Amino acid sequence: MSAYSRRTFLKVAAATGIAVACSPAAQPSATPSSGAPSQAKGLTGTITVSYPDELGVKPKYVDQAAKTVQSNNSGATVKVDLQKISDDLYYPKLLLALQSGTDVPDVFHFGGDSIGELADAGYIEPLDNYVNAWADWKQYPDSIKKGATYKGKVWAIPYGMDTRWLYFRRDDLQKAGLAADWTPTKLDDVVAAATAVKSKVTNVLPYALYAGQAASDGARDHAFVPLVWAYGGDVVTSDGKWIGNSAAIRKALAYYQKVYGQGLSPKEILTTTKPWTAMRAKLGDGSLALLFEGGWVYGGWQSKDKSGTEKNVGYVLHPTETSGPSFTIGGLGTCWYITAKSKNKDLAWEFIKTWNNKDTVAKINIEDPHPVARSDSADVAEFKAQQYLVDSTKSLEKARFLPPDPNLSKITTAIQKATGRVANGDSSADDAAKQYSADLKQAIGADKVVEQ
Amino acid sequence: MVVARNSAYLIGLTPAALLLSLFFVGPALWAAYSSLTNLALVGIDAANPRFIGLDNYARLFSDPDFWQVIRNSVTFVVGSAVIGQFGLGLGLALLIDHAERRRWWFATVAYAAVLLAWVNPTLIAGFLWVAMYDFFFGSLNHVFLSALGLPPVDWLGSFPMPAVIVANVWRGTAFTMIIFLGALKTIPPDIYEAARIDGAGTWRRFWDHTIPSLRPIVALTLLSITMSTFGTFIVIQALTNGGPGIATEVIALYAFDSAFKSFSIGYGSAIAAVMLALNLVFAVVYLRWSRARA
Structure with missing residues (x-):
């Protein structure tokens, strides 16, 4: 009996372990700090940018932005963590990292409909101070800004809207x-x-x-x-x-x-x-x-x-x-977020800002067709030449949204x-x-x- | 005095006991505790989990899906482990043993074939069956049925539970077969020889000698495969995702979905704790049965 009972116990313990795999080692802070952004140039340190991608369109834009940030800031390193898996598989993996506090990326890329649950969990950083100091923020229509706002704060930067x-x-x-x-x-x-x-x-x-x-x-x-x-x-x-x-x-x-x-x-x-x-x-x-x-x-x-x-x-x-x-x-589409645990939020923001320029937003949304989040990207000739994209952008006038x-x-x-x-x-x-x-x-x- | 006498054993066992505590007992206790909280992976409950007593259990027992899930689990375990893997494993072991004793080359081929199904990672095994069952692209419809001029069948939609049971039996039969094959090898040939001289036929020899010799191993095998089948969901996840509706949602998958799709870790832990209790019930039943038989 004793041999059986030990085996039994191990089996059941292993079975129970399913919920254990995601045990939190530490709770994240519920009240993220909101430091004032520093000057863009001369940023130092290292950040990790994590994103899932199966389609193969995003990597070149992400790598390009990482390179630009590094060449504009000689002391900065941007590590790119491309996960070639679906969003469905990426999200639990990301959440486990965010909750356990280990291997937390500085910047990540996920659907805008998760803003509410991520913000309430204290995983993400509000971006108000950054967007307020960003001249390009005025290119984003109010309806999109409203979509990225939860409990009075802006939490994510969209680039291609869902219709x-x-x-x-x-x-x-x-x-x-x-x-x-x-x-x-x-x-x-x-x-x-x-x-x-x-x-x-x-x-x-x-x-x-x-x-x-x-x-x-x-x-x-x-x-x-x-x-x-x-x-x-x-x-x-x-x-x-x-x-x-x-x-x-x-x-x-x-x-x-x-x-x-x-x-x-x-x-x-x-x-x-x-x-x-x-x-x-x-x-x-x-x-x-x-x-x-x-x-x-x-x-x-x-x-x-x-x-x-x-x-x-x-x-x-x-x-x-x-x-x-x-x-x-x-929908807000996929967005860029900064984690609350990031130790280099200014550099993280620098990456997001660099990525979300007028041309990249236009080009990626031509390749992976979405209405553009930035108004000026819709004026890019190549974007305007695509009837489907013009129709898609127009469809948002008739769109209803789910709250975050x-x-x-x-x-x-x-x-x-x-x-x-x-x-x-x-x-x-x-x-x-x-x-x-x-x-x-x-x-x-x-x-x-x-x-x- | 006792400690001194057994100190060598205790020293030898300590590292294993520590590792087991760290990786099995600790997590099990953590899961038991978190089943009493509203811990989540997202939202406010992720930031500030609270102790909520037995609320998760009350919710679970009033959840009509849960009872369906339990019925599904029992059907899956009985169908794929007790009837399928056990019955087929025993049958194959007897046939292969029979063939080996007669040195038929086919025994090795059959042994290797069953073993190959087992060495596949479970997820790969699941996808192999997806490749067969799939309505749109699967070989069952597009190779076999179409060759016979028959229309395609929605295997996973129309026969969800039998479909996942067949896949799991295919995947897991080798384990039982190996155990029984080993046990059959321990039966001395003299017994059969003597029985044959006494005039016992094939059935008589099987019934009077083979079955009693295998009995001690039966409970152990049943216990092992029942528990591993209760805890498995990867084949089902690959094949049906628990669907259609919740027709193939078993308790381990339900725990996983609650914890990693709804992100309710507390609730998922409560389901896992109930799974633990059910496993214990099975274990006790088997052990009592084997003792009564011994």
Whole structure:
């Protein structure tokens, strides 16, 4: 027995160790200091710039900025830590470093929707003193400055904004008897188009509607939230309370029920690892007809087949239930942050400032298509010459945004569960809405959830 | 006096005991403590974690998904460890032992094939099965079914639990097979010889001699594979991410997702603590059963 019990104990101890791997050695400071910026020239010391990248566009710009900072400041060293992994894998890794306080980078690069949860955790440095002394800050429109502000402070510098489109294949829709310049005026038009493709076009998936945990943030930004808006509701109130159960949420979930129930969206989305990879590729090659996705996805199709993409891939805003004005969901895109634990914040800022110059912001957003965060970058001739980028930038006028909620990760999990339940046929829309409300209350506290 | 007599053993054991305490006992205690807090990796709870008593456990037990997760875990463990790896491992061990005794060359090939599945890192094994099951690109649909003129099947969506069980059985059977193969080698051939002379047939010899000789190893093997299967989720994560819905969400994956997707370390630790308790229940059941049999 003693040999068994020791083995048993070791096994269970190892099993329990899952949560232990992320044990904090020290708590970060909740009140970061905000020192005044020093003169740009003559900075010394070493900083580490950490960023994830799978696409391969960013590295040359990051290396270029690092080089510029070093040549302008002879005593400065900028170490670049490129992590060739997805954001989903990078983020927990970064958080563990930030919380344990070891291997904390000075500058990192991550989505702007995390501002709230990073700021509340005390991981990031407010940038007000730096931006106030930065002449170029006036190039950023107020709406973008507002997006980078949380609890009255600026926390991150965006460069390429997120927008989303409902993409459609003109060739597939034409085969289904629809017009090549198909323009949905209401949500039912999308279902009708998908139904037509399903019945008339073989070997083409009609529609991809992201749901479940596998879909990651796509279940939130590319499906659930815009659907709730399309049905005239909201997911969060103006005073920051999340709406657990409402008519619009029930309707959005019923939309999932309809789309998955009628076999219009492939159920494989619920189990495929990174389902967006397959769905994007399929829309690009014409084997998927309809997909609401990030504006940046267009670049991948374009670089593979420019003329084919321009000819066959159409993009429109998200329609509403009642033919109201179409809209999109915007986002701050990926941003640069300075960590609260950085010992050389001035040099860290110098890097961010150098990177976010007019030309780099224009060029990177041409290569990896996003609306530019700086107004003057939109005036760069090369940027203006791209119709798609002009349209994307214009789409932001119709964009709605999610607030940078500190509980966003937990809320996203609840959204994934609710959409996954309905898409898989485990729950009715009404039951899933009730459960979504209960999940939200459990995850973020009943006082932060309302029902309408 | 006792200490003096055993001092050599104690000195020998101390380094191992210290390392085990550092890497196993310490983290386990830390996890038990953090399950009583609201510690998180993001937000205000990351900066100022609070002691919240048994709130995480109360939340867990009122979470309807949790009971589904427990059912999934038991199905996965029974299907892939108890029935699959154990049954198949035993069967393969008997066949290979039989073949080896007759010096059939095929025994070595079969042994190597099963072993190859085991030497793969778990994640690679998971992705090998993704390459087979995948609806859009997988070989099961695009090589086998299409060759037969059959339409593609959504293996992971339509049969999620059997699909992950098959993958995990493939990955883990070698362990059980090796243990049983070793045990079979310890059975002296004279026993079979004597039984044969006494007129015992194949089944009789298997039932009266092989099975009793393997019995002591059964509990140990079951205990080992049950616990390792309870704690594993990498194959499932690679194949289904716990989906569709939560059809393949097992307790270890649920703990991982809570800790590293929702970033609720306290809640994830509470789930891990429940996993520990369940493992203990399995261990006690097996050990009692093996004692009763011994």
